Amino acid sequence: MHELSIAMSLVELAAERAGPLGGARVEAVHLRLGALAGVVEDALRFSFDVASRGTPLDGARLVIEHVPVAVFCGRCRDARVVEGFPLRCPVCGEPAADVVRGRELELTALEVSGDGPTDR
Amino acid sequence: MVPRIVEVRQAVLTKNDALARDLRRRFGAAGVGVVSLVSSPGAGKTALLCETLRRLRARYRVAALVGDLATDHDAARLRESGAPVRQITTGTVCHLDAEMVARALGDWDLSALDLLFLENVGNLVCPASYDLGEDLRAVLLSVTEGEDKPQKYPTIFSTADLVVVTKLDLAGPAGYDDVLARQALHAVRPGLDVVRVSVRTGEGMAEWLARLEAGLARKRSARCRA
Numbered sequence: 001m002h003e004l005s006i007a008m009s010l011v012e013l014a015a016e017r018a019g020p021l022g023g024a025r026v027e028a029v030h031l032r033l034g035a036l037a038g039v040v041e042d043a044l045r046f047s048f049d050v051a052s053r054g055t056p057l058d059g060a061r062l063v064i065e066h067v068p069v070a071v072f073c074g075r076c077r078d079a080r081v082v083e084g085f086p087l088r089c090p091v092c093g094e095p096a097a098d099v100v101r102g103r104e105l106e107l108t109a110l111e112v113s114g115d116g117p118t119d120r
Numbered sequence: 121m122v123p124r125i126v127e128v129r130q131a132v133l134t135k136n137d138a139l140a141r142d143l144r145r146r147f148g149a150a151g152v153g154v155v156s157l158v159s160s161p162g163a164g165k166t167a168l169l170c171e172t173l174r175r176l177r178a179r180y181r182v183a184a185l186v187g188d189l190a191t192d193h194d195a196a197r198l199r200e201s202g203a204p205v206r207q208i209t210t211g212t213v214c215h216l217d218a219e220m221v222a223r224a225l226g227d228w229d230l231s232a233l234d235l236l237f238l239e240n241v242g243n244l245v246c247p248a249s250y251d252l253g254e255d256l257r258a259v260l261l262s263v264t265e266g267e268d269k270p271q272k273y274p275t276i277f278s279t280a281d282l283v284v285v286t287k288l289d290l291a292g293p294a295g296y297d298d299v300l301a302r303q304a305l306h307a308v309r310p311g312l313d314v315v316r317v318s319v320r321t322g323e324g325m326a327e328w329l330a331r332l333e334a335g336l337a338r339k340r341s342a343r344c345r346a
Binding site: 027030031107112113 | 122123124125126127128129130131132133134135136213214215217245246248249271274275276278306307308309310311312
C-alpha cells in the first residue's frame with residue numbers, strides 16, 4: 001500500500017505551494033488521477049486524511065478528477081480513449097502500446113479561502 | 121467569502137522524478153547501464169539476478185543494489201556471485217524510491233562499473249509509481265503465478281521494457297499456458313518483449329542476457345542522439 005507514501009508527498013507538495021498564500025485556508029486539494037497511475041482512490045482518500053492531520057491541509061477536501069487511459073493509434077495517427085484492456089484503438093482495432101494519457105498523478109489546484117495575498 | 125482556485129499543476133511525485141532524473145544523468149555520465157528487476161514476492165528475482173551476475177562477470181564489471189523490507193539474506197545470496205552488492209533495507213516501505221537508491225549508492229565510483237542491477241522489493245503494485253533512474257525495467261512473471269497476472273496488475277506490466285517468464289522448468293507441473301500469458305501481457309502492452317528462462321536448467325538464460333545487452337545498447341544510442 002503505497003497510497004500513504006503518495007498522500008504524504010501530496011500533502012507536502014500542497015503545503016509547500018500553500019505557504020506563499022499567507023494565512024489563506026486550504027479548503028480543497030484538486031488532483032488528476034490516471035486510470036493507469038496504479039493508485040487506489042479509496043486508499044488514497046483514507047491516507048490523505050491521515051497524512052494531512054496537523055498540517056496546513058488539515059480538514060481540506062480531496063477533489064479527484066479521473067483521467068481515462070488514452071493511446072496513440074499509429075494507424076489513425078490520433079489519440080484515442082480506451083475502455084479497459086486489451087489496449088487497442090477503439091476505432092480501427094489496431095493494438096496500441098503508446099499510452100499518452102492515464103498515468104497522471106498530478107496536483108492541479110488548491111482551493112483557498114480567507115486572508116492572504118492574492119494569486120501570483 | 122467564496123473560495124478561490126490557485127492553479128498548481130505539478131506531479132505529486134515531483135521530488136522522486138527530479139531525483140530519478142539526477143540519477144539517470146549520473147548513470148549516463150559514468151557510462152553504466154542500469155536495469156531494475158520488479159516482480160511479486162517469490163517470482164525469482166534474486167535467483168535470476170544471482171545467475172545473471174555470475175554469467176556476466178566474465179565480460180562486464182557488474183554490481184547490484186537489492187531492496188528488502190527486512191533481512192540482508194538476498195544481498196548475501198547475491199554476493200556469492202562475487203559481484204559487489206549493496207543492501208537497501210526499506211523497513212515498512214513496500215518499494216524502492218530514487219532517494220533510497222541515491223543514498224545506497226553514496227559516493228560509489230560508478231565509472232568502475234558497466235552494469236548495475238536494482239532489485240526492487242517484491243511487489244507488483246507500488247514500485248510502478250517510482251522512477252529509479254534505470255535504463256530498463258524488467259518485470260518477472262513466474263509460471264506458478266497464473267497467466268492472468270498482467271491483467272490484475274496492468275500498471276507495472278505496462279511500464280515494463282521487458283518481461284521475463286521465470287521458473288520455466290516448472291511450466292509442466294504448474295500447467296502454465298504460454299499462449300494465455302502472452303495474450304495477457306500483450307493486452308496491457310502490445311508488442312511487449314517476452315523472454316522465458318529457467319535459472320535451474322539454464323534454459324533461456326543466453327537469450328535473456330542477449331535481450332539485456334540489446335536493450336541497453338538501444339537506450340545508449342537513444343541517449344547519444346538526445
